[in-house]
Amino acid sequence: MSETSLRSIVLVGNPNTGKTSLFNKLTGMTQKVGNYPGVTVEKKVGKLQIGQEKFQVTDLPGTYSINPSSQDEKVVLSFVQEELKSPKTQIFIYVAEVSNLRRNLLFFTQLRDLGLPIVLAINMVDQMTAKKISIDIEKLEEELATKVIPISVKKGTGLDDLKKFVGTFVGGTRKPQDNELYDWVTSYTADHDDLDLLTIRSNSVRRMKRINELINYIVKKQPSKFDNLRANLDKVFLHKIFGPIVFFAILLLIFQGVYSWSAYPMEGIDLLFANLSSWTKEVLPKGTFTNLIAEGLIPGIGGVAIFIPQIAILFMFIAFLEESGYMSRVVYIADKVMRKFGLSGKSVIPLISGTACAIPAVMAARNIQNEKEKLITILVTPFMTCSARLPVYLMIIALVIPSTYYFGVNLQAITLFVLYVLGFLAAILSAYVLNKFMKLKSKDAFIVEMPEYRMPSAKNVFLEVFNKTKSFVFDAGKIIVALSIVLWFLASHGFSDEFNNAEQLVTEQYQGQDLSEDEFKTKITGFKVEHSMIGSAGKFIEPVIAPLGYDWKIGVAVLSSFAAREVFIGSLATIYNVGNEEFDSIQNRMRKEKRADGSAVYDLPTGISILLFYVFAMQCISTLAIVKSETGSWKWPILQLVFMSSIAYLAAMAAYQILS
Structure with missing residues (x-):
C-alpha cells in the first residue's frame, strides 16, 4: 500500500503541549523529516499501525490560533484550507495540556467549528494529582460535543484508548458550525489587509469568553508545590539581573x-x-x-x-x-x-x-x-x-x-577578544540596517x-538531534560536496605551459641542489598551485587585493579558504613549500617571507588587514549552502556574500592604508 493511500492522522495543537512527544511515541523511528513545499518549516511524517491497518501520521507545527502570524502558522492554515476544499484526513488529534486548557481550547474550538473531524487528547494527566487539578471529563465532552481522551505521553497512559478510538473512527458529514469563521478561513490569502483580520480577532474574543466560562466550572485547581516551584524558578530566570x-x-x-x-x-x-x-x-x-x-x-x-x-x-x-x-x-x-x-x-x-x-x-x-x-x-x-x-x-x-x-x-x-566583539557588533548593527x-x-x-x-x-531529545542532523547531511551536503569538487578541480588543473611542464621546469630550476624526494615533490606541488587555474586567479586578482596589502599568494589562500576558513593555513603551507601544516613551521616560514623591496610581508598593517577581512567576510561555502537550503533561494546567500565581502574589503583596505 502506498503512502498516499494510507488513512491519515494529523496532530495539531499549541506549542509545548507534548504534541511532538505524542508523535514520537506513536511513530517511533518510522518517521521522516522534510520541508513543506515552498517553505523551510519542517514537516514530520511517520507511520502507525493500529490492528491490521496502517496510518500516516503528520505532525503540524504548533500554533495558537487559526490567525497566522508566522511562517509555520501559515503552513497550518494552508493545510486546513486544503482539507476544507478537498477532504483527505481521517481525523485530527488535538493535543492539549492539562494545566493550560484555558489557552489551548481556543484553537481547538476553531478547528471543531470548521467541521473538521477531531478528537481532544488532554496530555500530562499523570500530574493532575500532584498539581491538585480535577476535570469533569464527561461534562467537558458534553459541552464541547467532542470525544475527550485523557492521556500521559510520558507514562503511556490512555494511548491505547486513543489508538482504539482513532482506529474505529468513521467520519460523518462535515458541516461547519461557525459559518463566519468558515468563510474567513476559505477566503483568506496572504495579501489580506489588517481590516480583514478584524473578523477573526473579534471571533476569537467571543470564543475566549465562552471558554473561560466553561473552564471555571469544569476544571478545579488548588495551589500546589508545583506552582510554588515554578514561581520560585521564574523569580530567578526572569529576573532583570x-x-x-x-x-x-x-x-x-x-x-x-x-x-x-x-x-x-x-x-x-x-x-x-x-x-x-x-x-x-x-x-x-x-x-x-x-x-x-x-x-x-x-x-x-x-x-x-x-x-x-x-x-x-x-x-x-x-x-x-x-x-x-x-x-x-x-x-x-x-x-x-x-x-x-x-x-x-x-x-x-x-x-x-x-x-x-x-x-x-x-x-x-x-x-x-x-x-x-x-x-x-x-x-x-x-x-x-x-x-x-x-x-x-x-x-x-x-x-x-x-x-x-x-x-x-x-x-x-x-x-583576540576585540575580534569577537567586532563580529558581534557587526551582526547586530547589520540587523538594525536590514530591519x-x-x-x-x-x-x-x-x-x-x-x-x-x-x-x-x-x-x-535523541529524535530531535537525529532528524536535524540527518536533514543537514542530506540537504546541505549535496551542495557542499559539489562545490568542494569544483574547488579541487580549479586547484588541480591549469592551462599554462608552466602548469603542464611543472616537473621539468622545477627540475631545471633546482638542478644541482641536493633536494630530497619529498622536498622535490613539495616544490612541484607549490609550482603547480601557482600556475593552476586558482593560482592564475590569484595573479589575476592581485591588482584588486594589493590595496589590502596582499600578494598573489595571500590572495590564493583567501580564495581557497572559502571552502573552509582553516584552508587558509593549508593553502599557505602549500604555497610556501612547507611539507606539513605544523603551526610553528608555517609561522616561521611566514615570518621570513619578504616583499620585493626586502620588507616583511606580514607586518602590522597587513596582519590587521587580514584579521579584519576574516572578521567581516562570509565564513565559507558551507555556510552559503546552508543559507540557500534554509531560505530556499540563491538570492539571499548571494546578497549575503556581496554585502559581507564588501564590508570585509573596505575594512581591510582602510586598516592597511591607515597603518602603512
Missing part, C-alpha cells in the same frame, strides 16, 4: 560543549577521511578519476561529516532547553533588547551558536516564527566569529601583535508561552 546572568552561564556551557566536546570526534572524522583518501590513492589506479575521488569527492563528503558532532551537540542542548521549558524564558528576557535591532529573543541562540559554527547556528534560526526576524538572523549570524577562524586569528596575531602585558592581560589575548530597509511584511505581536518545567524526554 539574575535572569541574564543564568542565561549567559548556560550559553557558556553550550559554547564550551559545542567547541570542546566536538573536538575529538571531529579530529577522528577528519583523520578517517584523510586516511580514506590516502588508501584510495594507494588502491585505485593512478589517474584523474582517482584524484577526483581521493582529493575532491572524499574530502567533500568529509567536509559535510566533520560538522556532525557540532550539529548534534548544539541541537542536543537546544532540544534539552526546549523540553525543559527554559527556552521560553530565554526568549522572554532577550526579546526586549534584541527587538531594538530588528531581531527577537529567539535570535539569541543562533547568534551565540555562531561562535562555534555558522552552519548549525543558521539551522537553529528555524525556531524563530517571525519570517522577517528569522531571515535577518540567518543573514547576520555569519558575522559571529566561528571556531574555524581561530587558527587564522592565532597565527596572524602571533606574527604581528607583540606578547606584552597591560594590567596583567596579554595584548594578544586582548586582540530598516527590508520590505517584508511582519507582525509586531510577540507571543511567548511560559510552559511548565519538566524533565526532558531522552527519546525526544
